[in-house]
Amino acid sequence: MDLVNLLDEREQKTVKILATIFGCVFIALLIFGVRARLDAGRMASRRAGFEASWTAADRSRNAAVREWERWSQAKTDIRNLRGAWFYDQAKGVPAMRLDLQKVLEAAGITITGIEYTAMDLVKDRLRRVSFVLPWSGSYPAFRRLLETIESHPRALFISKIDFRDIGLGSGFLEAGIALEGYYVHE
Numbered sequence: 266m267d268l269v270n271l272l273d274e275r276e277q278k279t280v281k282i283l284a285t286i287f288g289c290v291f292i293a294l295l296i297f298g299v300r301a302r303l304d305a306g307r308m309a310s311r312r313a314g315f316e317a318s319w320t321a322a323d324r325s326r327n328a329a330v331r332e333w334e335r336w337s338q339a340k341t342d343i344r345n346l347r348g349a350w351f352y353d354q355a356k357g358v359p360a361m362r363l364d365l366q367k368v369l370e371a372a373g374i375t376i377t378g379i380e381y382t383a384m385d386l387v388k389d390r391l392r393r394v395s396f397v398l399p400w401s402g403s404y405p406a407f408r409r410l411l412e413t414i415e416s417h418p419r420a421l422f423i424s425k426i427d428f429r430d431i432g433l434g435s436g437f438l439e440a441g442i443a444l445e446g447y448y449v450h451e
Contacts, residue, residue, distance in 0.1 A: 369410075
């Protein structure tokens with residue numbers, strides 16, 4: 266403080282004013298600097314929150330796109346399944362009878378007295394037609410018939426086999442075979 270005493274009164278007053286101004290500027294810079302640092306921290310926190318929500322939204326959008334693709338594929342699969350497995354409504358029972366006749370010819374078998382019954386399913390959109398085939402013949406021919414039915418490209422399902430006479434030792438058997446076919450009723 267000896268340096269200040271060397272100055273005259275006017276110079277001391279100027280030094281005090283300058284010191285006060287520098288002190289105020291320093292305090293203002295300190296206050297604004299701390300505040301800016303806190304604001305920067307808050308902004309970084311908000312930015313991180315926005316990035317997290319955008320990342321979550323992007324993941325959600327990607328999941329929705331994948332779900333849409335799966336549903337689109339399912340729709341294509343259903344269309345293909347309808348064309349490959351089910352019969353058309355316009356063709357319906359006659360087409361099933363023709364396919365059943367082809368199956369019997371492929372198995373080398375002739376059966377007469379086939380019974381047909383139609384039934385509604387799934388709110389009138391899908392119709393099931395049942396066929397009951399009376400069988401009497403050898404076991405190898407019976408097995409060949411079942412294999413031919415199973416390998417048929419359309420949806421003809423064996424729903425029931427009712428064995429009436431197994432003919433022990435002779436290899437001759439009598440049975441009733443219940444088949445089901447489906448067609449789409451649009």
